[in-house]
Amino acid sequence: MEVGFLLGSLLKIALLLGYLYGLLRVMGHPKLWVKALGVLAAFAVIQVALTDFNGFKLLNAFDQGLLFQAATMTMVALGLNLIYGFNGQFSLGQWGFYGIGAYCAADITYRWVNGDARGFLVVGIGIILGGLAIWGIGAFLKRYRGIPVLSSFTFYILGVVAAGFLAVKLGALLNPLFAPLLGTPANPGPLASGLALQVVFFFAVIFAGAFTAEISFLFGLPVLSLGSDYFGIATLGFAIVINTLMVNSDTILPFPEMKGGRGMIGIPKLTTWFWAFFFLLVVIILMRNLIHSSTGRAIMSVREDETASRAMGINVAENKLLTFVVGCFFAGIGGAVYAHYIGFLSPGTFDFLVGFNPLIIVVFGGLGSMTGTIAASFGWVFFLEGLLRVLLSQMGTEAPTWRYVLYPITLLLLILIRPQGLLGNVEWGFLKSVKVASRQKEAGTPPTGDAPQSIQEGA
């Protein structure tokens, strides 16, 4: 084994954690321009490291792959931490939702660059109509009390199926307007190149997130009422069903371009560092603001005690469903970003066994700690997928399989030594609660009337 490689890798991980710390620190700065400048600088650092200067690159292709993998893993794991760590709902389905996001976004852009706007149109119209249907049916059902959850589920599913049907029809109707502007892969039209393609990619990611969120709503509505243990089993089943659908996407589902078990190729590689960084920040900021809102406190109190939460006026069922949907939305975004980095989707990537990875990361970083999840995602990808894989592969071609023995052992050790997770409940910079910040300030200034002001500052 090469000592140099080992030390280099460890240094890389340390630098990465320092990078994340700095990023979160600067994002937590009270002055807006410092924040903006800091984020820009953080973006630039990696952008420069990834740039090819006449054959010299600070981060090689392998490291680059790890970096993007870590960024998407962070989004997925943060979503899971929201569901499991903050809300207490043990979900094994996160990987399935990740896969839905990946395939959904990939299908949109794949069709787009191949002269077919239907992916974009159908999903776009579908999520809007589906969202309206869910919203409308929700408002309607709110007027009545004591409706069994399966009955309301029936209403929702009928509404969403109708919306989907309409979306398919409308998509086919509108497609001829777009098709001439899309061209072919060899000769892309004005809408399938340059800035227009970037915009389409942006919407594809958002659409995929929203699509995943709506699926998770329909799935979560009946299943969340089962109680946590059954919920865990049901979500595992869900992940397996999704994986089976992927394997058969070209036979039982009408998507020949997904090519079933052979894997979907030719997805445009549109995920640049800009997009990965952008969506990562969006997920972090959304989640942080949610956690520190009154809804966020409700999410945590539901985990602590459902009865006491109801007595506070929290609608527990609604709260769990909202958390689940938001967590799955993050998974969908992560999947979409991943698909356009890697350019190839295979059902094997979304196998339910691999689906334990985000769970391990969330436990590793600490349930209910955003910092822990972010650091653990990066550390995990770089340490286990990067360092360990390379080291082990020097000991024989089959040796990397030992990783699967090492993961559980590390996890076991961690649970024994630090049951609260690696970072416990430490949060860095931006992710710290506003209250902690105000306490530090109060130490220096008289406490009168200070609190409301500091709440606004953090918002």
Add this chain to the structure above:
Amino acid sequence: MLLEVDNLNVYYGAIHALQGVSFNVEEGEIVTLIGANGAGKSTTLRTISGLLQPRTGSIKFKGKEISTTPAEQIVRLGISQVPEGRKIFAPLTVRENLMMGAYTRTDKNEIEQSMQLVFSSFPRLKERIDQLGGTLSGGEQQMLATGRGLMSKPSLLLLDEPSMGLSPILVEEIFRIIQEINKQGTTILLVEQNALMALSISHRAYVLETGRIVLSGDAHEVAENPQVKSAYLGV
């Protein structure tokens, strides 16, 4: 009449926990339900706050039937329950726990006012504002639970055994504060095994025995009742 409970029957499966309970609470009163362990006191409060559904009977709050209203709506109508065993949120700070109590409210300034009001009743909570709820002592947790109950600005506060597990000095302090809260305009329905203390601060009282009301009247009358004296006051 602020609260009218009429012929309430509540079951846990086959267990008939409340067997035709009727009582009422006037605006501005402190009313106590006393009764031995297992008499159905907590069941009564949980049914009023919507955590349990009665099989039959009616609960009217400000003249409006609420017996089928879900718990999360009842808080919004102005009833707040401080549950037995406090049930504070251990990993949340004192401030966050209090903010949870104000979950149904939106006006930031009014919430801050309520919080200051709670702090004036419970100065100890202010000193521990950033401490985690789970690390408070039993007495402080009871104060936090009561303060949290007040944060929704209820017109009726349901208190389930606030003196449970507290030292005599703390019990006195808690009861003094309950009286203070009542004087500031909150009606209180109190449930207690500690009958002597509860009766001393209440206006009226009901005695609950295995799911039925067996006695009612002015608090001092109830306290003078020979049966009550022997059964609950240990005289």
